[in-house]
Amino acid sequence: MATANAAQAKTAAAKAAPEVQVSAPSRREFLYYIWGASMVMLLGQVTAGIIWFAFPRFKEGEFGGVFQFNPEDLPEQNVGPFTVASGRFHISNVDKGLLALYMVCTHLGCIPKWIDTNHRFECPCHGSKFELDGKYIEGPAPRSLDRFVMTVTYSDGTQVTTNDAGDPIALDPDKSIVDIQIDTGTRILGPSA
Numbered sequence: 402m403a404t405a406n407a408a409q410a411k412t413a414a415a416k417a418a419p420e421v422q423v424s425a426p427s428r429r430e431f432l433y434y435i436w437g438a439s440m441v442m443l444l445g446q447v448t449a450g451i452i453w454f455a456f457p458r459f460k461e462g463e464f465g466g467v468f469q470f471n472p473e474d475l476p477e478q479n480v481g482p483f484t485v486a487s488g489r490f491h492i493s494n495v496d497k498g499l500l501a502l503y504m505v506c507t508h509l510g511c512i513p514k515w516i517d518t519n520h521r522f523e524c525p526c527h528g529s530k531f532e533l534d535g536k537y538i539e540g541p542a543p544r545s546l547d548r549f550v551m552t553v554t555y556s557d558g559t560q561v562t563t564n565d566a567g568d569p570i571a572l573d574p575d576k577s578i579v580d581i582q583i584d585t586g587t588r589i590l591g592p593s594a
């Protein structure tokens with residue numbers, strides 16, 4: 402009796418359950434899905450690209466970005482450089498004006514040191530030497546020290562920026578400097594040795 406009831410219940414359940422048919426996607430549907438996924442990926446890449454270019458990659462005050470240099474820290478003319486280690490540059494004040502020199506040797510990337518007694522930069526690795534304005538003196542380095550673009554702002558609002566050749570910025574003795582900015586993201590190669 403119990404077995405008959407169970408069989409009846411099974412039959413009733415089978416009648417009540419709707420029939421579900423699962424069919425494989427057609428070739429057209431499959432291609433459509435692939436196309437949709439590709440469009441989503443492409444859109445993601447375009448959005449990431451826009452975000453990447455919209456925001457600066459380097460923050461102010463970080464190497465690769467713009468550094469604010471206090472004019473009160475300017476070294477006296479033809480005395481040793483003022484070094485900003487975090488920006489990897491030296492500020493040199495020479496007869497012809499101001500320079501922001503990249504502190505990395507143009508040979509194989511060591512860090513030349515300013516040697517006061519010899520009044521020049523000397524590289525500890527292979528002995529290249531450079532003058533206070535970064536000019537090559539001797540050694541295996543292929544060129545003078547590289548320089549960064551600098552902008553000097555005077556109290557009257559006028560500004561002078563390093564030219565394409567990376568020459569020193571000649572200072573106007575009749576004006577006072579209120580701001581100096583060094584763009585460590587814009588490097589000008591030093592002249593060939």
Ligand code: FES
Pocket residue numbers: 506507508509510511524525526527528529540541542
């Ligand atoms: S890395 Fe400076 S001389 Fe070689």
